[in-house]
Amino acid sequence: xxxxxxxxxxxxxxxxxxxxxxxxxxxxxxxxxxxxxxxxxxxxxxxxxxxxxxxxxxxxxxxxxxxxxxxxxxxxx
Numbered sequence: 001x002x003x004x005x006x007x008x009x010x011x012x013x014x015x016x017x018x019x020x021x022x023x024x025x026x027x028x029x030x031x032x033x034x035x036x037x038x039x040x041x042x043x044x045x046x047x048x049x050x051x052x053x054x055x056x057x058x059x060x061x062x063x064x065x066x067x068x069x070x071x072x073x074x075x076x077x
Contacts, residue, residue, distance in 0.1 A: 010051055014048065015030055021058075038053050
């Protein structure tokens with residue numbers, strides 16, 4: 001039941017709005033949709049991307065920094 005409420009509250013973005021969040025041109029989210037790499041909703045001829053899907057895609061690609069140390073001229077993780 002909670003999942004349905006979360007989906008109802010999720011804002012549906014146009015491809016152009018998603019591109020703004022990504023900081024790219026609309027071609028990038030269109031390619032993600034074509035390759036089925038992001039969740040989307042098809043409403044007749046219109047395609048919308050849930051805002052949570054955009055945030056999840058960005059989070060999945062986020063790489064956290066590591067603390068590196070040098071030992072003997074080489075990097076040790």
